[in-house]
Amino acid sequence: MRALILAGGKGTRLRPLTVYTPKPIVPLLNRPFLLYQIEILARAGIKDIVLSLSYQPDKIEDLLGDGSDYGINLRFVTEPNPLGTSGAYKFATDAIRETTIVLNGDILTNVDISEIMTFHNEKRSEATIVLAPVEDPSAYGLVETKKNGKVLRFLEKPKPDDLAGQSVKTINAGIYVLEPDILDLIPKNENSSFEYDIFPEILKQSMRFNGFILNRNYWRDLGNPESYLKAHLDFLDGKVKGFENSVKANADVATAAVVDECSIIGEGSIVKPNARIIRSVLGPGVHVEEKALIENSVIWSHSRISSFAEIRNSILGRSCHIGKNVIVNDGAVLGDKTSLPDYSRA
Secondary structure (H helix, E strand, O other), X not given: OEEEEEOOOOOHHHOOOOOOOOHHHOEEOOEEOHHHHHHHHHHOOOOEEEEEEOOOHHHHHHHHOOOHHHOOEEEEEEOOOOOXXXXXXXXXXXXXXXXXXXXXXXXXXXXXXXXXXXXXXXXOOOEEXXXXXXXXXXXXXXXXXXXXXXXXXXXXXXXXXXXXXXXXXXXXXXXXXXXXXXXXXXXXXXXXXXXXXXXXXXXXXXXXXXXXXXXXXXXXXXXXXXXXXXXXXXXXXXXXOOOOOOOEOOOEEOOOOXXXXXXXXXXXXXXXXXXXXXXXXXXXXXXXXXXXXXXXOEEOOOOEEOOOOEXXXXXEOXXXXXXXXXXXXXXXXXXXXXXXXXXXXX
């Protein structure tokens, strides 16, 4: 058993945060995001993990190394050109034909991977797709299954008429367990997609294809800034269970500063007197001056927030400079090294 993480996307929807930082290693609670996926795999005893890369691969390899620091064996495969989700799977695993669990590189979940494997084995599936229930699947692709888990059909961005009478509103959660036979359905060195090419073919050939529904687990697609910020707030609110996260690092927080219990302050950060940090995450080396306010926000490393500045519901990239009395709110997303002059609005 091995795992493949599809981490080759450019993270276009997360820009400007991903201009200089590949999406798989954007910080989530000051840890590279990919480590959360590695953690749930290692917890299930899966220690051989392949990363399929394309965009800025050197940065990912330099950060994660060979995986020994995390108790796993990590191998990197860089696509010669974008191959799509199933094309990347074929390119990365065709030479080693064994059962593989595949994860999209932009999903956050605390699911027990061993439960998925047990389900897959008990059903004797050739392919298992993990499904997430949502209130409104119209923005996604609905996956319809029978009560026994058998996948019946896929509906891309279903209309209200398609949803009428549907008792299960489940979408593709971006986790699959695939037997080697699936590789034979995928053209070699061609761009192809699980969603549009391979899954319909599996159904057409009446292969054993089942859906595992996430009923009790956290799941979120971190593909855009709004969802990325919401994932942080869910962590701070205690909605994401099962991960080890350091709440307080070695930071210099003034006695007169106000930092609530759920906020996370990064290593080497400085918070001056009368500054207020509420339901927020500060990266390493962030400097917050007197009487500044940061609320419901994420600040990446080495940014400087001047006195009387107010930041709400926003994300700041690395090494930003926010001037005095600046107001940043309403879901602002500032890329690395953004500088806002005194008294400005964003």
